[in-house]
Amino acid sequence: MEGIGSDQDPGRDLGEGSSASIQMEATASGHGEVNQAGHNLTVNKTVNTVNTVNVHLPPPAPPVGQIVEGDIPRRPPAFQPRSGLLDALKAQVRQEGAAVIDAVTGTPGVGKSMLAASYAWTCQQVGWPLIVWINAQHPDQILTGLAGLARRLNLHDPDDDAQAAALKARNWLAAADRPGLLVFDNATAVDDVRPWCPATGEVQILITTRNRAFHTLFTAIDVGVFPPEQSVALLHQRTGDTTPGAEQVAAELGHLPLALGQAGAYIHRRRMTYSTYLTLLRDYPLHRQLPPQAHDDYPDGTAAAILLSIDQAEQTIPHAQDMLELLAVLSEAGVPRAVLYGTIDPDPAGTEGIDQLLADLADTSLVTFSEDGATVLMHRLTSRILRERAHHTTADAVGSRLAEMLDRGVYLLHRFNAHIPTSSAAWAARTAVDMLMEQTATLYALAADLDEPFESILFLRARCGQYLHDIADLTRAIPLLEQTLADFERVLGADHPSTLASRNNLASAYREAGDLGRAISLQEQTLADCERVLGGDHPDTLASRNNLAGSCRAAGDLTRAIALLERTLADRERVLGGDHPDTLVSRNNLAGAYEATGDLGRSIPLHKQTLADFERVLGGDHPSTLSSRNNLATAYQTAGNLSQAIPLLEQTLADRERVLGVDHPDTLTSRNNLAFAYQEAGDLGRAIPLHRQTLADRERVLSGDHPDILQSRNNLALAYVSAGDISRAIPLYEQVLTERERVLGVDHPDTLNSRNNLGGAYQVAGDLSRAIPLLEQALAHRERILGDDHPDTLFARNNLGGAYQAAGDLSRAIPLLQQTLADRERVLGGDHPHTLQSRTNFAHAHYMVGNLSQALTLFAQTLADCERVLGPDHPHTVISRANLAGVYQAAGDLGRAVPLFEQSLAQAERVLGADHPTTRVVRGHMRTALRQSDSDLD
Numbered sequence: 001m002e003g004i005g006s007d008q009d010p011g012r013d014l015g016e017g018s019s020a021s022i023q024m025e026a027t028a029s030g031h032g033e034v035n036q037a038g039h040n041l042t043v044n045k046t047v048n049t050v051n052t053v054n055v056h057l058p059p060p061a062p063p064v065g066q067i068v069e070g071d072i073p074r075r076p077p078a079f080q081p082r083s084g085l086l087d088a089l090k091a092q093v094r095q096e097g098a099a100v101i102d103a104v105t106g107t108p109g110v111g112k113s114m115l116a117a118s119y120a121w122t123c124q125q126v127g128w129p130l131i132v133w134i135n136a137q138h139p140d141q142i143l144t145g146l147a148g149l150a151r152r153l154n155l156h157d158p159d160d161d162a163q164a165a166a167l168k169a170r171n172w173l174a175a176a177d178r179p180g181l182l183v184f185d186n187a188t189a190v191d192d193v194r195p196w197c198p199a200t201g202e203v204q205i206l207i208t209t210r211n212r213a214f215h216t217l218f219t220a221i222d223v224g225v226f227p228p229e230q231s232v233a234l235l236h237q238r239t240g241d242t243t244p245g246a247e248q249v250a251a252e253l254g255h256l257p258l259a260l261g262q263a264g265a266y267i268h269r270r271r272m273t274y275s276t277y278l279t280l281l282r283d284y285p286l287h288r289q290l291p292p293q294a295h296d297d298y299p300d301g302t303a304a305a306i307l308l309s310i311d312q313a314e315q316t317i318p319h320a321q322d323m324l325e326l327l328a329v330l331s332e333a334g335v336p337r338a339v340l341y342g343t344i345d346p347d348p349a350g351t352e353g354i355d356q357l358l359a360d361l362a363d364t365s366l367v368t369f370s371e372d373g374a375t376v377l378m379h380r381l382t383s384r385i386l387r388e389r390a391h392h393t394t395a396d397a398v399g400s401r402l403a404e405m406l407d408r409g410v411y412l413l414h415r416f417n418a419h420i421p422t423s424s425a426a427w428a429a430r431t432a433v434d435m436l437m438e439q440t441a442t443l444y445a446l447a448a449d450l451d452e453p454f455e456s457i458l459f460l461r462a463r464c465g466q467y468l469h470d471i472a473d474l475t476r477a478i479p480l481l482e483q484t485l486a487d488f489e490r491v492l493g494a495d496h497p498s499t500l501a502s503r504n505n506l507a508s509a510y511r512e513a514g515d516l517g518r519a520i521s522l523q524e525q526t527l528a529d530c531e532r533v534l535g536g537d538h539p540d541t542l543a544s545r546n547n548l549a550g551s552c553r554a555a556g557d558l559t560r561a562i563a564l565l566e567r568t569l570a571d572r573e574r575v576l577g578g579d580h581p582d583t584l585v586s587r588n589n590l591a592g593a594y595e596a597t598g599d600l601g602r603s604i605p606l607h608k609q610t611l612a613d614f615e616r617v618l619g620g621d622h623p624s625t626l627s628s629r630n631n632l633a634t635a636y637q638t639a640g641n642l643s644q645a646i647p648l649l650e651q652t653l654a655d656r657e658r659v660l661g662v663d664h665p666d667t668l669t670s671r672n673n674l675a676f677a678y679q680e681a682g683d684l685g686r687a688i689p690l691h692r693q694t695l696a697d698r699e700r701v702l703s704g705d706h707p708d709i710l711q712s713r714n715n716l717a718l719a720y721v722s723a724g725d726i727s728r729a730i731p732l733y734e735q736v737l738t739e740r741e742r743v744l745g746v747d748h749p750d751t752l753n754s755r756n757n758l759g760g761a762y763q764v765a766g767d768l769s770r771a772i773p774l775l776e777q778a779l780a781h782r783e784r785i786l787g788d789d790h791p792d793t794l795f796a797r798n799n800l801g802g803a804y805q806a807a808g809d810l811s812r813a814i815p816l817l818q819q820t821l822a823d824r825e826r827v828l829g830g831d832h833p834h835t836l837q838s839r840t841n842f843a844h845a846h847y848m849v850g851n852l853s854q855a856l857t858l859f860a861q862t863l864a865d866c867e868r869v870l871g872p873d874h875p876h877t878v879i880s881r882a883n884l885a886g887v888y889q890a891a892g893d894l895g896r897a898v899p900l901f902e903q904s905l906a907q908a909e910r911v912l913g914a915d916h917p918t919t920r921v922v923r924g925h926m927r928t929a930l931r932q933s934d935s936d937l938d
């Protein structure tokens with residue numbers, strides 16, 4: 001089988017079978033092709049990934065000390081402990097380990113969350129090691145909360161997505177032998193919460209809800225209004241006024257805790273009497289502010305009390321109305337201060353005004369804060385009343401104030417979005433992406449309720465989908481992009497440029513997920529629509545053609561890909577000019593496609609021209625210039641010219657460290673590529689430490705299921721194979737296959753590659769009983785998913801033939817290797833490096849059955865083709881010459897064998913170095929041939 005730069009296993013004698021191949025290619029930042037988005041959306045650089053492995057070690061012990069996770073509400077002013085309910089709650093959880101805190105009448109504002117919070121405060125005070133508070137209104141919030149807990153517990157592996165991390169947290173809770181508290185606040189659906197409730201362990205569970213279906217899970221503690229004496233105590237403490245009248249105010253408010261808190265804050269701020277407040281409350285023109293049916297499920301007095309507090313805040317606190325109405329349309333689970341600041345990296349000097357405004361609003365009890373102060377909380381009933389008031393009144397003659405509030409929310413999120421980096425840099429801002437997604441989802445749901453289009457919200461949703469794509473979270477990205485496309489088609493029409501861009505972005509996500517059938521079909525439709533709507537020369541049309549070419553290349557249809565890329569380059573040169581950045585991108589993509597076909601004679605000059613143009617147009621330090629330099633280096637590497645590739649990769653790494661920083665994803669890619677080049681050069685003393693460093697850096701900087709982390713793990717495993725340390729490599733390959741099946745699915749191309757890699761590693765280890773079934777499975781899957789003629793399918797067929805040959809089953813090996821050679825000649829052409837390797841493997845099979853004449857013919861043809869196509873100094877050419885010498889040696893023709901070995905050794909020492917594994921193997925064979933020659937002379 002073909003290896004990396006060699007069709008022989010470096011650890012074997014050249015006369016033995018072809019090596020087990022681990023399908024790999026070095027990753028180039030921006031290499032291969034650049035996938036371009038259309039109108040209003042970003043350009044995505046497509047990276048050719050190396051198959052990777054995840055290493056799972058036993059999870060470290062949880063941190064020592066108390067862990068408090070989540071936005072537990074702060075203790076409010078004049079807080080009234082509900083001792084009876086708290087005692088009942090304690091007794092219930094002691095008996096059953098869990099309880100549901102429920103509203104007796106379904107009325108909001110009775111204090112469900114405050115009761116749960118008071119229990120959490122008690123647990124915190126007595127030193128329980130774990131208190132977790134999770135907003136449970138939506139499934140995504142539950143996943144995010146539990147994944148955060150996994151990180152706090154040091155359970156979160158770098159390759160875990162939110163689902164996997166949440167499962168680890170739940171399993172840890174189920175095995176916990178120390179007390180802890182897990183609160184699901186404001187749960188709405190039993191099926192959303194049930195799977196995450198651990199059935200064992202010492203952790204107690206509380207669920208706050210208005211949905212009485214939760215009674216089927218655990219015994220309920222029903223929460224009602226305050227008793228009269230507690231209502232009066234709250235008012236006395238909050239106002240500082242113990243004169244008569246509190247009883248009447250409390251009765252008017254129905255003893256509802258939320259309303260009493262608003263009343264106490266209002267009376268205290270206005271320094272008024274109870275009787276004056278009671279008059280204001282009873283005279284409040286509720287019908288002018290709210291529609292009659294809006295408050296059927298909460299008392300009029302509660303609505304009036306909240307609106308009185310809102311009116312007073314808006315009249316006395318500058319900008320209060322704007323902030324209150326903004327919070328009312330954002331997430332009811334809370335709004336991070338960073339979102340309100342409009343930036344992920346706020347300057348404290350620039351946030352003083354917002355912080356003071358929030359503090360003033362907290363004094364009115366209209367907002368509160370999480371315990372760490374990072375999140376602003378507004379009671380859901382307060383938010384609802386603000387929205388109902390806005391919807392009932394008008395901002396002007398044409399629209400509702402609620403629509404205006406939504407517009408302000410969208411504007412704020414667009415400001416926040418502007419500070420989130422795109423493409424590979426988005427990975428470091430995943431927390432901000434989650435913030436944006438949650439707040440955007442709230443605005444989207446409110447807009448849907450209003451049945452208004454709100455195009456600007458759709459653009460935010462599209463942006464969220466792109467961020468998820470950028471951070472490789474395709475599980476969430478694809479459904480969001482599908483819904484966004486449907487919305488664009490409904491709101492703007494199928495032919496709108498933004499709809500076409502949305503279709504392009506969804507196709508790109510399909511492609512990244514390995515669903516090339518849907519990707520190509522959607523891109524073909526998008527290209528046809530762009531040509532019809534925008535015209536053949538529009539930049540978005542050219543970008544669409546470029547993207548279709550990229551998917552065709554990924555599907556193995558290189559002929560179609562090159563034709564599309566050549567046409568796109570010609571059109572861009574004509575329409576945009578030779579120096580336009582998009583034209584340079586096209587030139588880069590075409591050079592990469594030529595390289596994929598083995599046409600290095602056209603690829604390398606085009607890469608050199610592109611690099612020169614980037615340096616001239618954009619400058620030597622521009623990221624695109626650095627990517628172009630990297631791509632030229634990898635083309636040299638493909639050509640076997642490591643003496644030019646390695647210095648260029650070293651230069652690119654140094655430049656990226658200087659320009660982008662040592663932790664930038666492109667810098668880490670350069671480090672990976674340089675390590676791989678060292679590995680190909682046989683310099684494992686530098687390759688393996690650099691692979692380890694790159695893996696450690698990627699885990700630290702990227703974390704999660706990022707493809708680059710998986711790539712680094714795979715490359716480290718391959719380096720172990722090259723070093724002969726198969727005992728380290730196999731566990732890595734086994735783990736990567738398991739992880740890819742879990743994360744990507746069994747049919748994803750990367751999963752198929754992992755299955756091939758593991759089979760190849762088993763073969764290297766001599767474990768053919770495990771290698772052959774896995775390689776048979778890999779071939780069957782590739783034939784079904786990719787088709788019979790895809791290069792990866794041909795690769796798998798070649799590998800299986802090599803395994804049969806290694807097992808001595810030549811009756812199956814020879815026909816399969818012959819079929820692979822014929823298919824590669826037909827699909828890739830007779831001069832493609834893979835075709836040359838197939839001819840070598842087929843020749844070796846003839847050698848194994850003793851058919852030396854046929855083997856000599858095939859090896860001689862392969863050597864001539866390698867010299868003509870790859871050049872005399874390419875490593876494949878060196879190996880081909882040694883292979884031919886080995887057959888002459890076996891035939892007893894030492895007069896021809898020894899000179900060929902001597903020539904091969906001289907070239908190997910000059911091209912690869914004296915200590916390269918291939919050089920050592922050639923040297924060993926030459927010495928054997930010389931001994932045989934001397935013996936014959938004697």
